[in-house]
Amino acid sequence: xxxxALSPLASLPQAPASDVKKLGWRGVMKAVTRNGKxxxxxxDQPEAVILPVEEYNRLLTLLRNAGEKDRVLLEDLRRRxxxxxxxxxxxxxxxxxxxxxxxxxxxxxxxxxxxxC
Numbered sequence: 001x002x003x004x005a006l007s008p009l010a011s012l013p014q015a016p017a018s019d020v021k022k023l024g025w026r027g028v029m030k031a032v033t034r035n036g037k038x039x040x041x042x043x044d045q046p047e048a049v050i051l052p053v054e055e056y057n058r059l060l061t062l063l064r065n066a067g068e069k070d071r072v073l074l075e076d077l078r079r080r081x082x083x084x085x086x087x088x089x090x091x092x093x094x095x096x097x098x099x100x101x102x103x104x105x106x107x108x109x110x111x112x113x114x115x116x117c
Contacts, residue, residue: 009046014039017047 013035020028020040032038032050040048087093 009039009049012037012039012049014041014046016040016044017042 013031015023015028015031015038017040023031028038028050032052036055037049037051039046040050088097
């Protein structure tokens, strides 16, 4: 087995494709069972990672959960954005907005921020 100077693959057990051919599927699966994962290389370059189905499913679950967190955060951000802009639908909102924009943008050298309808 060889070592690849790439992280995080460098920390995983590796086998050249020629060894995989010699070992056969059973030999490869023994190495995977023994080490948890196996990086298959070709001319010292990683080409594939073989891992148990349980590990693959665990990784997919982690990805789905991470995506769900992002979806929930994005929905919350949209809701808050919509709530803040809802005042623009109120009667007279255009006049209120024009009045706000006619005011000086600086007060005592500081930028005015956070105006609401």
